[in-house]
Amino acid sequence: MENEAGALSRVAGLFSARGYNIESLSVAPTEDPTLSRMTLVTTGSDEVIEQVTKQLNKLIEVVKVIDLIDGSHIERELMLVKVKATGSGRDEIKRLVDIFRGCIIDVTDKSYTIELTGTSSKLDAFLEALDSSAVLETVRTGASGIGRGDWVLKV
């Protein structure tokens, strides 16, 4: 969509006004600074998704809408988690982070801050694997998606 003030609120407003749900939404400018790219995750029947797509296309600032589910695609989300890390727990958490290919990016004597990217379900799995009482804080970006292979989304 056009990288303009107000474009994001039009999308958000559309979803609330028409009762569609937003599971996550992530947006930032692209290599062309006049354009932003948004990845929006929503759920609904085929009819609802068809309407969502049409309604998004109708927004004047939206340049193009694709449903990534229609083709094979890659999806990634970034998560930062701050966990309690003391005593023997420290090693265990470190091992878990390695298994999930995350990194510990900040350390104190009481806590670790972990960075992890992957599909949203991988991030969920990581959180489940952690002892929930150890989790102090989580921040997630919501998914970003892109098509696989040589195919590119051009405007």
Next chain:
Amino acid sequence: MSVELTGAEITIRCLQEEGVDCIFGYPGGAVLFLYDELFKQDKVRHILVRHEQAAVHAADGYARSSNKVGVALVTSGPGVTNAVTGIATAYMDSIPLVIISGQVPTNAIGLDAFQEVDTVGITRPCVKHNFLVSDVSELATTIKKAFYIASTGRPGPVLVDIPKDVTQQKIAFAYPEKISMRSYNPVIKGNLKQIKKAVELILSAKRPVLYTGGGVILSDAAKLLIELAKILNFPCTNTLMGLGGFPATDKQFIGMLGMHGTYEANMAMQYCDVLIAIGARFDDRVIGNPKHFSNENRKIIHIDIDPSSISKRVKVDIPIVGNVPDVLRELIKFLKSTKEEPDQNALKEWWKQIDLWRERDCLKYDRQSSIIKPQMVVEKLYEVTKGDAFITSDVGQHQMWAAQFYKFDKPRRWINSGGLGTMGFGMPAAMGVQLANPKGKVACITGEASIQMCIQELSTCKQYKLPLKIINLNNRYMGMVRQWQEFFHGNRYAESYMDALPDFIKLAESYGHVGMRIEQPEDVESALKEAFKLKDQLVFLDFITDQTENVFPMVPGGKGLSEMILV
């Protein structure tokens, strides 16, 4: 270097460049520089209304009756909030408007400044698009875009919010001749493959119906629709917004359909095998219960410029995205070039069935009544104006009787709020219609409740000598509300009685107009004739009508089209 103009000068110049001859507005602090520039020129006429809601309705009536973009100018804060009802009304009926609103200076935005509201935020859900102009360098292009977006594709209102300091800043003026936007390119031509499929389906039809709506009016496609209908000899029904798109006096016209549509139109709609929907959006007041509608097997072709109108409430078989005239031209070309035609015997049988339904005479009412029947007033109005008037209406029973009993043969003659159903629309809209059609006869069919919602505009009508004929069907009730209470709420008429009514005659007179009260059926015709003889006067005709009359047929909420309540 070219001379520099202020933002205010630029705004007015843009309006001139767009060929705008008339705008509707109300001044205030944030738009004073704009008003100053209006004062200094005479190409754009300004009509001072008495309430900003009326400014937008008037611009709306102007647009609906002329196919030009209507323009309204309002100040920040309360000016804008007053205008919102008008904007939403135009949005729901897809009417091309440009609304220019003043805003507090850019450096005051966000500081809860005097008369500041988040105009772009408040209006976002009820405009096709809106802009906040934050720098004078963007002003001319933004206004150009506003007119372009409002009038192309599926039309709609576009708002341009201009902070006061932007109207003072100076810059060289150049009005862009053309605009192109990568993110906005409405489809005009229909897909030929789809059109061919549609032709095949049309040729196979045994019980066809043409169901047409506001899209035919908005795109000036009435002539092509008639041509198509004549080639095929198919029956045609119009939505409330589509009336006049097909001549009501033509024998192929089977009336309006929907909640208060005719028996024949609703039965044909329910039991057809091929439905050709043209610029109509399968509204809930049109198809009744969608499940009940889908119980019958039929194939649907849907022509609409807005993809989101297609398969929204009813799944269609052949969608054609495109501009109605462009698609109809292609359809007609194919039909003319093929030797095939639909099964004529089947079509004859279908017409026989429709004629049987017609015999039910679903719009009958007591013509012998000693109390004035509202239907009779509309029929007489039709006769007295020879079917040639512009008719605006408010919202309620009178609106439905106007739609049922005034036979519109031409498009853009029937002006009403269908989608939002805004009481108070009628008189200000009629002002806009009269200004767009100075020689036209303009009547506003209203009710004693609706008319009071914008009654202050009688003053505007006086100032600009607008000789409207106000047809007040005075049943002392919010009749439409009372009807629902009678049918669905055990006759408990909660707050629907209109107590303490003004003396409308004296009221009209106090504004310098002519008032007439008509209480006997035999006086209806002569009163109407007399009123239309007063060519230069607004005449307020207060018809004291039957309090208990109801609108029939009626498809109750949640029921199917064939489950009408009949007289």
